[in-house]
Amino acid sequence: MADDVTPRVLNRTLLARQHLLERLPADDPRADPVALTAHLLGLQAQEPMPPYLSVAARADADPRHLSRALAERSVLRVLPMRGTIHTVTADDARLLRPLVQPFLDKVSRNSGASRPAAHVPLADLLAEGRALMSDGPVPVRALGAALAERFTDAPPSALVNRLREGAALVQVPPRGLWGRPGGVAYVTLESWLGEPDGAFDLGADPAAETEAQAEGLARVVRRYLAAFGPATPADVTTWSGITGVRAVFDALGDELVPLRTDDGRTVWDLAGAPLTDADVPAPVRFLGRYDNVWLSHAGRDRVTPPDARRRWMGSNGGVGSVVLVDGVMAGLWSTTAGGEVEVELFDRVSRAQRSDLDAEAARVEALLAVPADEEAAA
Structure with a gap:
């Protein structure tokens, strides 16, 4: 029989697994931006800033470390x-892209x-695109213009x-x-990672691909539950497409245990994974406009x-960067021209929470004042 789990326990457990209850110290190996990106299965990166805010909310980390990982190709956009831009590790780019391809085809x-x-x-479009990028990265506008010279009956952006x-x-x-x-x-992922052209395309060996994708998806589900669980199959689909x-x-069998929510739904978790007590305090955290913790x-x-x-959400979604208070979205934040x-x-909010808000705001101000990463740009 499934054990009961309350919304508050689900909230605190998610925050704990996301490292949003206790910020990881800089000397903790889990605070390394590549390791943290891997644990979270990627960072929302529709804009340049949110990945850095996602890391800073979870770990004491110099933002230039993530920047250098991008320059060194350990993580990729x-x-x-x-179908949204994420910063993921190179290994997860290899793992995730074939798994999400059917969703992207639908998009x-x-x-x-x-x-x-x-x-x-x-x-024909893939062949032309690869030819255009064969000598290196191409700016998006130039890429669209060059493609439109070949395919004259379609807009460059499309x-x-x-x-x-x-x-x-x-x-x-x-x-x-x-x-x-x-x-x-x-530029193509294959070129950026030194793989042969078409290494991430589907269709070369359907039987082998089906088996590899099943194994890959099982790994992804385990990791998703470790970072976002307890959860349902529908949750994984919402996260990934x-x-x-x-x-x-079903195939994971005894690796998973069922839990029953207050409204009678069943969620699953990794067997032996601890749940976080509902009474554990949740500190104030400032996040970017987008973060997978609420998506x-x-x-x-x-x-x-x-x-x-x-x-x-506003009229079109994501009107501002997000403040979490007591573990829930409680406001928005922005910066002035003076930083x-x-x-x-x-x-x-309570007086204690106001004090925490001020301290966390000062922390974000200090983060945003960190100088540009000249080393990565060199």
Whole structure:
């Protein structure tokens, strides 16, 4: 019989597994930005700043360390989960991209940004794109213009979108480096990692790919639960876009244990993984406009009360960077021209929480004042 688990326990357990209850000290190996990125299965990176804020909320880490990992190709800016840019480790780029390809194919068919190029034969588009990037990264605008010279009946932006959904492309530095400006320029993941062309394409050996993908998805589910659990197959699909996850949960058998929520649903966890007590305090944390801690469950309510989420969403989503108070989204923050942090809270907080907000705001101000990463840019 499944044990009961309350929403508060689910909240605190998620925060603990995300390292948002206790910030990792700098000398902890788990605080290394590559190790932390791997544990979290990637950092939301639709904008350059959120990955650095995600790391800083969880670990005492110099932002230039993550920046140098980008420059050294230990972590990469790619398009995996949910069709959004993430910073992931090189190993996870290899693992995740084939698994999410069916979802990205669906995006290409249905997205207004890609559909105007849907009639272009994908094999021809991939071949042309790879040829254009064969000598190195190409800025996104130049890439679109060159593709449009070949495929004259499709808009440049739609061609680029379909290309990046059909082939694994990397947004190369200086894009994403700490304190360094940089527009989007693409090169193939194979080229960036020194792999042969087409190494991440599907279709060469369907039987071998099916087996490898099943094994890969089982590894991903275990790691997802370690960072985001307890959870359901639908949660994994919300996080990744990958379907058919229920069969993986079933195949894991005794590796997983069921838990029953207050509303009668069943969630699963890794056998032996500890749950966090509901009474454990949750400190104030400042995060970026996007962070997978509130984007990776089907209900998306582990840390986001509905009213708070609506205020964060605005009309188009992600209107501001997020403040967590007592483990939930409680406000937004921004910076002034002078580099000071301003906070807009959704409700009143206690005097102790106000003191914590001030301390965390000062911490973010100090982070944002760290000089640009000249070493990575060299």
